[in-house]
Each structure stands twice: as structure tokens, then as C-alpha cells.
Amino acid sequence: MEDYRILNAGDGAVCVEFGQQIDDAVNARVNGLYQKLFSHPIAGVTESIPTFRSLLVCYDPLRIRYGKLIRLLEKYAADIPDVVEGERHVVEIPVCYEAEYAPDMGHVTAHTGLSAEEVIALHCGRDYRIHMLGFLPGFPYLGGMDERLATPRLKSPRTRIEAGSVGIGGSQTGIYPLSSPGGWQLIGRTPLKLYDPQRDKPVLYKAGDYIRFVQISKEQFLQMEKDMQRKEGV
Amino acid sequence: MGIRVLQPGALTTVQDAGRYGYQSMGFPVSGVMDRRSFRIANMLLGNDETEAVLEAAMLGPSLCFQEDCFFCITGADMQPKLDGVDIPLYTALLGKAGAVLELGLVREGARAYIAFAGGLDIPPVMGSCSTNLKCGIGGWQGRALRAGDEIPFRKPKKCLKNLYKRYEKIRECGERHVTLRAVPGPQENLFTEAGIHTFFSEEYTVTQEYDRMGCRLDGAQIESRGGVDIVSDGIVFGSVQIPASGRPIVMMADHQTTGGYAKIATVISTDLPKLAQRMPGDTVSFEAVSIEEAQRIARKEEAWMRRFRRATN
Numbered sequence A: 001m002e003d004y005r006i007l008n009a010g011d012g013a014v015c016v017e018f019g020q021q022i023d024d025a026v027n028a029r030v031n032g033l034y035q036k037l038f039s040h041p042i043a044g045v046t047e048s049i050p051t052f053r054s055l056l057v058c059y060d061p062l063r064i065r066y067g068k069l070i071r072l073l074e075k076y077a078a079d080i081p082d083v084v085e086g087e088r089h090v091v092e093i094p095v096c097y098e099a100e101y102a103p104d105m106g107h108v109t110a111h112t113g114l115s116a117e118e119v120i121a122l123h124c125g126r127d128y129r130i131h132m133l134g135f136l137p138g139f140p141y142l143g144g145m146d147e148r149l150a151t152p153r154l155k156s157p158r159t160r161i162e163a164g165s166v167g168i169g170g171s172q173t174g175i176y177p178l179s180s181p182g183g184w185q186l187i188g189r190t191p192l193k194l195y196d197p198q199r200d201k202p203v204l205y206k207a208g209d210y211i212r213f214v215q216i217s218k219e220q221f222l223q224m225e226k227d228m229q230r231k232e233g234v
Numbered sequence B: 001m002g003i004r005v006l007q008p009g010a011l012t013t014v015q016d017a018g019r020y021g022y023q024s025m026g027f028p029v030s031g032v033m034d035r036r037s038f039r040i041a042n043m044l045l046g047n048d049e050t051e052a053v054l055e056a057a058m059l060g061p062s063l064c065f066q067e068d069c070f071f072c073i074t075g076a077d078m079q080p081k082l083d084g085v086d087i088p089l090y091t092a093l094l095g096k097a098g099a100v101l102e103l104g105l106v107r108e109g110a111r112a113y114i115a116f117a118g119g120l121d122i123p124p125v126m127g128s129c130s131t132n133l134k135c136g137i138g139g140w141q142g143r144a145l146r147a148g149d150e151i152p153f154r155k156p157k158k159c160l161k162n163l164y165k166r167y168e169k170i171r172e173c174g175e176r177h178v179t180l181r182a183v184p185g186p187q188e189n190l191f192t193e194a195g196i197h198t199f200f201s202e203e204y205t206v207t208q209e210y211d212r213m214g215c216r217l218d219g220a221q222i223e224s225r226g227g228v229d230i231v232s233d234g235i236v237f238g239s240v241q242i243p244a245s246g247r248p249i250v251m252m253a254d255h256q257t258t259g260g261y262a263k264i265a266t267v268i269s270t271d272l273p274k275l276a277q278r279m280p281g282d283t284v285s286f287e288a289v290s291i292e293e294a295q296r297i298a299r300k301e302e303a304w305m306r307r308f309r310r311a312t313n
Helices: A024-039 A066-077 A105-112 A116-124 A218-233 B035-045 B193-201 B269-276 B291-312
Strands: A005-008 A013-017 A045-050 A054-059 A090-096 A128-133 A140-143 A158-161 A165-169 A172-175 A180-182 A185-189 A210-216 B002-007 B011-015 B053-057 B062-065 B069-077 B093-095 B100-102 B108-116 B150-152 B177-184 B203-210 B214-218 B229-234 B239-241 B249-251 B258-261 B263-267 B283-288
Touching: A005 A066, A013 A066, A013 B229, A024 A045, A024 A054, A024 A066, A024 A128, A054 A066, A054 B229, A066 B291, A090 A218, A105 A116, A105 A185, A116 A185, A116 A210, A140 A172, A210 A218, B035 B053, B035 B069, B035 B108, B035 B269, B035 B291, B177 B269, B177 B291, B193 B263, B193 B283, B239 B258, B263 B269, B263 B283, B269 B291
Parallel strands: A090 A210, B177 B283
Antiparallel strands: A005 A013, A013 A054, A045 A054, A090 A185, A128 A140, A128 A210, A158 A180, A165 A172, A165 A185, B002 B062, B002 B150, B011 B053, B053 B108, B062 B100, B069 B093, B069 B108, B177 B263, B203 B214, B203 B283, B214 B249, B229 B258, B239 B249, B239 B263
């Protein structure tokens, strides 16, 4: 039996829905189809948008007929390759967890009963799957944080969180690609520019990739920041 | 040299056909709200149809030409004047160096498009000149125009061939009520039969909460089966979300890429310009059409555009 439905989204898009809930297996199917549309493009498909549970496929009806698109998508959906562990695309994000960049480390240690060292070890200790990007440009919804790190959001959100901030919100962890208001518990910051509209790849990662946080010292943070500014100056 | 902004108007931004290819990373498409008026403005000048233009909402800007260039205004009627003299819409006209082009309060429609022959010299960001106000990218310094801005022309034209053909008697923004055709779905099954009937038969009023992201409507409440919250999925320009209030929100050019409200239907691309030209207080109703019918209408619209291009150039 098919595990997906193709829903109508107007005269220029269809939504391929693999489930109604947040679920790793469902999301793997979504990103499998998303990848397949990259490796085997369909002429007339302009772009596709993966979410937790569905893939929105946008197309130009003047270039491909609805009926033909549905037939091709059905063929693709019947043959979504499973991502083999070795093929994981892991993006390393250097993070400085030192006090200056971790204003809420105290909340997290108090709530979880872990030491700061343990929090950092757990946070760096595994790769996080990017289920989708949304909310802000380049904001990754990550799955799979260690449950021991779960900490409720701040009671009153900050009006400004610096770009590159790494935080915990409930049972999720994430990074802020640009400065924005937000209520996550901040435990570190990356010197990387996650989002740069002038770069070939404006965002460093895509849905389906994995993110690995790598601990760096404050000296390394400042050095990387300086190196990047120098590169931009050229 | 190009144009100097004397008064920016209520919200005047640089827009083109939109920023495609980055929605999977969370970037809205942006681009013009009324694609039809935008294309016609460029066609009347012999421009590429996707050339960046100024989009002015509700209250238009005043601009001073720093050098000679043909221009054309389409869409809403903001009572445009050139050096104090009324000028027609949908007509290629020459702005002489020093001339002041003044748009006022909207009289018909909601959004006017000002195109310049040869285009504006705006560096594209991620493949588009459209202003994305939320991210502060694209267009003129990533923001709406302000008094004192000087936007250069790229290849200003002070003569145009076949000038006598470069006008059109279209006036399509005057109606206060429009019918928007819409394809049911993707989540129409989350609404009761009565709810779907309400949506496609009642009249809805455009509220004050109408910006480039979305148009909130007021009217009869649409009944859902068991709530309207869904795990976020993708949104398109024209998606009709039904939040808990039961009143529709039509997602427009700056819509976010994903959203967590059920979508009862999607307004067809050909009818979006009609909604883009509505003001608060105007009314709309929705008519259900199939995808096949919607695409037949889109092909017909495209054929009309092709004929128009041939006839004017």
C-alpha cells in the first residue's frame, strides 16, 4: 500500500504528504523524495519545499501538465532510496560554550542537574538531523537531542538573540541564523555565518543533512571571527 | 543617475517576479503582488517582462527624474501627475530630467506599478531584485524607499519605437467586489461539508489586516471537523488558511514558506492580481474550480499576454 497522498495546492503546486505527525521515518521519506528531485530533476518543476511530513512540489503548469507530474511523482515516490548511514552529509558547526556566549547555561544545569561539562559533552555527543528549514531563513528544525538536556524555554523571551546563538527550547536544540527575538535557553554561539545572502550557498546546510556541534575555545572563536572578517574585507 | 525619491509614499518597494529556489531554506519568494499589472507595465515599455519595478501601496511616491527616461504606470489609479499635469495610466510617457512624477492617494485599486524603460540598476541578491523586508535583503538596500534615495537607471531610454502603440485602455482595478476562483485543498477534508459550503458561498470583507504577507478576511465562520492546527507544511501564494477564528487568510507574495493552519483552498494564479488590488472594505467571494480548469484559465491568460506583447512591440 502507498504511504503517501498527493494533495492539491492550487494550479502551480502539489503537496506530497507522507504522514500527519512529526516522525523520523516519515521525514526520511520526505527528504528522500526531495533529494531524488535534485538527482533526477523533472522539467517544469521549479522548486520543492520539504517539511516535517510533506514535500510541496512547485511547478510551471505551462511547462508540465498536472497529469504527467502526478504520474512522475508516483513513480518517484515508489522508489525513494533509503539513506545509508555512510552517506550522511554532516555539517560541522564550531560552538563556543564559554560563559560569555552561554547566558543560560546556569538555567540548563539547574534544571537538568547536570554539570556544564556534561551538558556540553551531551550536546556535542551526537549528530542532529535537519528535518526542515523554516520560521526564519536558514533556521533548522533539528531532531534527536538527548532527553536529559530538555529544558523549558525562557519565561519571557529575549527581544534580541545574536545570530549564531545555539540554544535549547524544550526537547529541541537549534541555532539562530540571524538575530531575532526568541525564548530559547542559550548555551553557546558559533562564529560561522550560517546565513549570508552574498554567498553562493546562502545557507550552509539543507533539510536532510546532519549537524554536528564541535566545541571550540573562546580564542578559537575570536580567531575564526577575525579570519572571516578579513576574508570579507578582500 | 536615475530617480530621486522626494516622498516615499506609504510603502514603496522594488519588486520583480520573485526570488525562487530558496524556499526550502525558509526564504519567502516576495516579488510583486499583482503580476499582471507588473508584466503589462514592462511590456508597454519593451522591457523584459521580469524587469524590476516600483510597487507602491495605497499612497504613491513623488519622484524626480535625474535624467530623461520613459516610464509607465499600471495597476491602481493613484492620480498620477507629471509636473502637476494629470497623466494616463497604462501609457508609455517620457520623464524629462528635472520632471516630478507625483502619485497620490489611491482612487481605484490598491497597488500601482511604476516601470522604467531599460530598468533600474539594482544588484540582484540570490537571483532577484525583490525587496524582502523581513530579512532586509534585495531591492533598494533591503528596505522600503525613503525620501532622498537616488535609484539609478540601468539603460535609460529617451526614445521608444512604435510609441503610438504603447498604451492600453485597461482599467481593471475599479471593482469593489471580485470573485476569486480557487482549487479546493490541500486540507479541505479537515472542514465539514457545511464549512466548505460556507467558504464557497458567503461574501467576505477585506480587513485592515492586509499586508504583503497575507490578507485577512472577515465574514461567516468556517466550520472545521476537529480543529485547524496541523503539523506545518508548505504554503504557496494564494493558499487560504483557516485559523482558529474560522475566518480565512489568503497568503500573499511575502508569505512564510511553511505554516501550521489548515488550508481549505488555493486561489488560482490568474485571480491573485484581483485580490492584490483590493482595499480594506472591499468584498470577495470564492468559486470552486478544478486544477484542470485553473490551468486552462492560466493558459488563456498567457495567450492573452503573448498577443498583448506582439501588439505593443
